[in-house]
Amino acid sequence: MKKLSIVMAIMLFLLSTALMAQNKYVGAKNCKMCHMTKGKAYPVWEASKHAKALETLKSDAAKKIGAAKGIADPSTDAKCLKCHSTAAGVDAKLIAGITKEEGVSCETCHGAGSAYKAPAVMRNHDACVTNGLITPDEKMCLKCHNSESPTFKGFDYAKYSAKIAHKNPK
Numbered sequence: 001m002k003k004l005s006i007v008m009a010i011m012l013f014l015l016s017t018a019l020m021a022q023n024k025y026v027g028a029k030n031c032k033m034c035h036m037t038k039g040k041a042y043p044v045w046e047a048s049k050h051a052k053a054l055e056t057l058k059s060d061a062a063k064k065i066g067a068a069k070g071i072a073d074p075s076t077d078a079k080c081l082k083c084h085s086t087a088a089g090v091d092a093k094l095i096a097g098i099t100k101e102e103g104v105s106c107e108t109c110h111g112a113g114s115a116y117k118a119p120a121v122m123r124n125h126d127a128c129v130t131n132g133l134i135t136p137d138e139k140m141c142l143k144c145h146n147s148e149s150p151t152f153k154g155f156d157y158a159k160y161s162a163k164i165a166h167k168n169p170k
């Protein structure tokens with residue numbers, strides 16, 4: 001009996017990870033309608049540098065950094081896009097609304113949203129998690145905020161997370 005429940009647990013785990021692997025990237029515009037108020041997640045993100053990270057790769061500063069590395073156009077090169085655009089790193093099959101232009105978007109930090117964005121799921125934290133929602137922590141930030149970044153100036157989690165804070169008020 002015990003053995004059977006372990007097998008069942010493993011099967012359920014494999015099934016849920018298989019389902020999660022298919023969650024698609026819907027883009028920030030599909031979070032906007034519900035996240036304008038309370039923690040103001042959408043407007044805070046839209047005003048942040050994350051939302052403009054692709055735009056930054058088109059700047060003269062970016063072109064200069066690129067030129068030194070033999071990269072003609074940083075805004076189309078995977079070596080720069082990997083940290084500056086969520087959509088650019090996503091398998092084409094999983095694109096369902098997200099665009100390259102929205103830069104570092106919600107779903108980089110919170111996971112692909114196609115399954116958890118349904119209102120009934122969103123209101124229930126456990127259901128959110130089962131459907132692929134991630135609650136990001138410092139480790140998430142360090143994937144990009146590290147010395148591989150050509151302009152890295154260090155990373156202080158407390159300071160940086162305060163700059164992008166959009167938690168719902170208690």
Ligand code: HEC
Nearest residue numbers: 030031034038106110113117118119122123124125128168
């Ligand atoms: C249909 C409305 C709706 C849409 C669309 C929606 N959300 Fe939500 N979301 C909610 C509601 C309602 C909650 C519950 C908390 C609250 O009242 O703000 C929530 C909660 C959350 C939470 C906290 C969940 C937890 O339990 O920790 C995150 C993170 C979140 N949403 C991100 C997103 C992202 C990213 C998208 C787009 C991919 C999105 N939401 C789309 C309505 C929505």
Ligand code: HEC
Nearest residue numbers: 049050052053056083084104108136140141144160161163
């Ligand atoms: C997918 C990569 C990625 C992840 C993950 C990421 N960031 Fe960023 N972040 C960037 C990029 C790229 C920029 C620069 C955007 C620009 O200037 O165009 C940036 C800029 C910022 C800035 C603005 C810094 C300034 O100079 O004003 C803050 C603050 C910030 N990030 C905080 C965070 C925090 C906190 C986390 C984790 C919760 C995080 N970031 C996760 C890529 C990322």
Ligand code: HEC
Nearest residue numbers: 061062065066074079080083144145148149150151152153
């Ligand atoms: C490992 C992730 C990563 C990679 C790869 C990356 N960047 Fe960035 N980039 C960042 C982060 C994070 C920031 C925000 C600066 C900070 O606060 O540390 C940033 C900021 C910038 C800025 C703004 C500089 C500033 O001082 O605000 C430019 C320009 C830039 N990156 C160009 C590029 C170019 C060009 C490439 C490709 C050659 C590239 N980046 C590759 C993570 C990355």
Ligand code: HEC
Nearest residue numbers: 028031035039041042045050104105106109136166167168
């Ligand atoms: C750079 C990473 C990053 C991006 C981009 C980002 N978030 Fe978040 N988000 C966080 C972090 C970190 C928290 C706080 C998590 C915690 O400690 O509870 C958070 C919290 C939230 C919460 C509140 C959860 C709560 O407990 O109150 C909501 C809702 C949310 N995000 C929605 C969004 C939406 C919608 C977008 C895009 C418009 C977005 N986020 C973009 C990192 C990010």
